[in-house]
Amino acid sequence: MASSGGYGDASQKIDYVFKVVLIGDSAVGKSQILSRYARNEFSLDSKATIGVEFQTRTMVIQHKSVKAQIWDTAGQERYRAVTSAYYRGAVGAMLVYDITKRQTFDHIPRWLEELRSHADKNIVIILIGNKTDLEDQRAVPTEDAKEFAQKEELFFLETSALEATNVEEAFLTVLTEIFNIVNKKNLVAGEDQANGNPASLSGKKIVIPGPAQVIPEKNRMCCRS
Numbered sequence: 372m373a374s375s376g377g378y379g380d381a382s383q384k385i386d387y388v389f390k391v392v393l394i395g396d397s398a399v400g401k402s403q404i405l406s407r408y409a410r411n412e413f414s415l416d417s418k419a420t421i422g423v424e425f426q427t428r429t430m431v432i433q434h435k436s437v438k439a440q441i442w443d444t445a446g447q448e449r450y451r452a453v454t455s456a457y458y459r460g461a462v463g464a465m466l467v468y469d470i471t472k473r474q475t476f477d478h479i480p481r482w483l484e485e486l487r488s489h490a491d492k493n494i495v496i497i498l499i500g501n502k503t504d505l506e507d508q509r510a511v512p513t514e515d516a517k518e519f520a521q522k523e524e525l526f527f528l529e530t531s532a533l534e535a536t537n538v539e540e541a542f543l544t545v546l547t548e549i550f551n552i553v554n555k556k557n558l559v560a561g562e563d564q565a566n567g568n569p570a571s572l573s574g575k576k577i578v579i580p581g582p583a584q585v586i587p588e589k590n591r592m593c594c595r596s
């Protein structure tokens with residue numbers, strides 16, 4: 372159904388651009404999850420993010436080319452960029468904690484609150500427990516996170532950016548869900564028009580049709596695409 376488009380996406384025709392944001396405490400591995408996904412790279416010597424960075428990768432989902440534009444910001448308050456700007460236009464969010472640090476999981480409700488107060492209410496959210504390669508240091512049982520995710524109606528996966536476990540799956544889960552929502556809306560809009568009703572998306576702006584939303588070249592200095 373969905374397949375990866377590889378790591379280079381220079382001259383592809385883009386059907387959709389989906390903005391996805393990464394959030395969670397400092398050092399849980401947000402930047403490395405992104406780096407694994409966008410470039411298949413990992414660094415143990417990762418520096419704390421200052422401000423905002425983004426990277427993109429294009430995937431094919433149901434024969435459409437979907438460009439994921441993944442935004443990464445600092446977990447540390449003092450390095451965080453203006454919150455509302457970060458969430459603007461985001462259709463997906465990855466809420467990351469570190470399975471070896473209980474506190475990073477205990478802070479998840481706060482991140483969820485921030486997300487829900489700043490982002491579109493229809494945003495697709497996945498909870499991610501990162502660093503499963505450090506199983507011997509696990510401080511958050513999988514069941515606790517699963518239960519929380521069910522209660523809050525979030526997708527949930529445990530990943531290891533280091534070992535490249537489930538990183539691809541996590542992104543695919545979010546992107547495919549967004550894709551399905553968008554497609555369903557297009558379908559409903561089409562049916563409405565066929566019935567003589569004006570197209571309606573119930574005021575829910577969750578799709579960013581490409582390539583209009585691609586960030587202008589002048590704003591790209593910090594980031595790879």
Ligand SMILES: Nc1nc2c(ncn2[C@@H]2O[C@H](COP(=O)(O)OP(=O)(O)OP(=O)(O)O)[C@@H](O)[C@H]2O)c(=O)[nH]1
Pocket residue numbers: 395396397398399400401402403404414415416417418419420421444445446447501502503504505530531532533534
């Ligand atoms: N063992 C292990 N270490 C990881 C994994 N993912 C990230 N790390 C390490 O954890 C540290 C923090 O990773 P980052 O990706 O910089 O964390 P971050 O969440 O982006 O941090 P901020 O930018 O401060 O918000 C680095 O030393 C990474 O190499 C993982 O899956 N396994």
